Amino acid sequence: MKNLTSIQSSKSKPAKLAALRQAYQAWSQEPDPLARLTKRLSTTLSLENQLEIIAEEISASIPFDSMQYRHRIARQDFVFSTGVGGPHRCEYRLSLEGNHYGILTFHRRHKFSDDELSGFEMMLSAIICPLRNACQFIAIEQAALTDSLTGIGNKRALQEELTRASSLSDRLDAPCTLILCDLDHFKRINDNHGHVVGDHILSKAAEKIERAIRNSDSVYRFGGEEFAVLLPHTDIQEAKTVAERIRGALESIRVDGGETPITVTGSCGIAAHLANEQTEQWLVRADEALYQAKACGRNCSRVFASIP
Numbered sequence: 001m002k003n004l005t006s007i008q009s010s011k012s013k014p015a016k017l018a019a020l021r022q023a024y025q026a027w028s029q030e031p032d033p034l035a036r037l038t039k040r041l042s043t044t045l046s047l048e049n050q051l052e053i054i055a056e057e058i059s060a061s062i063p064f065d066s067m068q069y070r071h072r073i074a075r076q077d078f079v080f081s082t083g084v085g086g087p088h089r090c091e092y093r094l095s096l097e098g099n100h101y102g103i104l105t106f107h108r109r110h111k112f113s114d115d116e117l118s119g120f121e122m123m124l125s126a127i128i129c130p131l132r133n134a135c136q137f138i139a140i141e142q143a144a145l146t147d148s149l150t151g152i153g154n155k156r157a158l159q160e161e162l163t164r165a166s167s168l169s170d171r172l173d174a175p176c177t178l179i180l181c182d183l184d185h186f187k188r189i190n191d192n193h194g195h196v197v198g199d200h201i202l203s204k205a206a207e208k209i210e211r212a213i214r215n216s217d218s219v220y221r222f223g224g225e226e227f228a229v230l231l232p233h234t235d236i237q238e239a240k241t242v243a244e245r246i247r248g249a250l251e252s253i254r255v256d257g258g259e260t261p262i263t264v265t266g267s268c269g270i271a272a273h274l275a276n277e278q279t280e281q282w283l284v285r286a287d288e289a290l291y292q293a294k295a296c297g298r299n300c301s302r303v304f305a306s307i308p
Ligand SMILES: Nc1nc2c(ncn2[C@@H]2O[C@H](COP(=O)(O)OP(=O)(O)OP(=O)(O)O)[C@@H](O)[C@H]2O)c(=O)[nH]1
Pocket: 149, 182, 183, 184, 185, 186, 187, 188, 190, 194, 195, 196, 197, 198, 199, 202, 223, 224, 225, 294, 298
C-alpha cells in the first residue's frame, strides 16, 4: 500500500523517461551481442532452445567447431551437443550462488586466443541466470511428475505416458501392455508395523519393480499401494513373464520386523492395448484383471483376455 501511494503521487521524470526511451531503442535494435543474447534467452524456458541460441550467438563472435553441455537435473542426465569436435577445448563449470548448473565445453581445430577466452567468460556471465531458470523449470516440471515417497513417476506421469504409448502403439501397430500391481493385504502391514514401515516397504517395492523391468519399460505409483508398469513393444506372453518377475522381486523383500522379517506379496492385472482404445478403458481392463488376481487368492497374475 505504501509503494502504491508513492507511485500514484510521484511526478513524471522526463530525464528518466528519455533514458528509458533511449535504452529501449538500443535494446530493440539489438546493437550489441550481449543484449541480443539475453533478449533471445528471455523468450524461452526450454533448456534445449536456450542452448541452441547460446551456440548461435556465441559462434557469431567466437567461432568454434562444437559445443557440448551436460548436467544432471532431477535424477536425469541432460546432454546437448552441436557440431563436431576439434582437439582444442575450453570447458566451464557453470555455477551461481553456490549452485551448479552444468558444464559447457567448446572445441575447435585451432587454439582459442586469450581474447576469445575472456569473450567466452563475458558471454557466460550473461547466460547464467536464464540458464539457471531453465534448469529450475525442468526440475519443477519433473517434481510435478514424480511421487515424493518412492521417486518413481506419479499418476500424472502415467497418464501422459499412457497417452503417448497408446498413440505410438496405434500408429506403429505395435503391441503395448500395461501391468497393474497391487501389494497384498497392505493394510495389515500398516496396522501391525506402523506407517513408517509401510512407507519403507512401498519404497523398496518401487525399487524392486524398477530393477525387474527393462530400461525401455517404466513404472509409476498409481495409487497408495498400487503400481503401474508400462511395457512398450511387449505382447501379453512377454508381459506375463515380466509380471511373474515382478511378483518374485516383491516376494524377495525382507524388512526388519523384530523376530521375523516382514515380507510382502503382490497381485498383477495385465491388459494389452487394443487398437484405438482410450487410455481410461485400457486402465479399467487392467484393473479388472487385477481384481481377478485378488479374487483368485492374491500373489498371482491375471490377464484381462482370460476373463470369461
Ligand atoms: N504406509 C503407507 N500406507 C499407504 C499409503 N497409501 C496407502 N496406504 C495404505 O494401503 C492400505 C490399502 O488397504 P486396502 O485398500 O484395504 O488393501 P489391502 O489391505 O492391500 O488389501 P488387498 O489390496 O485387497 O490385498 C491402506 O491401509 C492404506 O492406508 C502410503 O503412502 N503409505
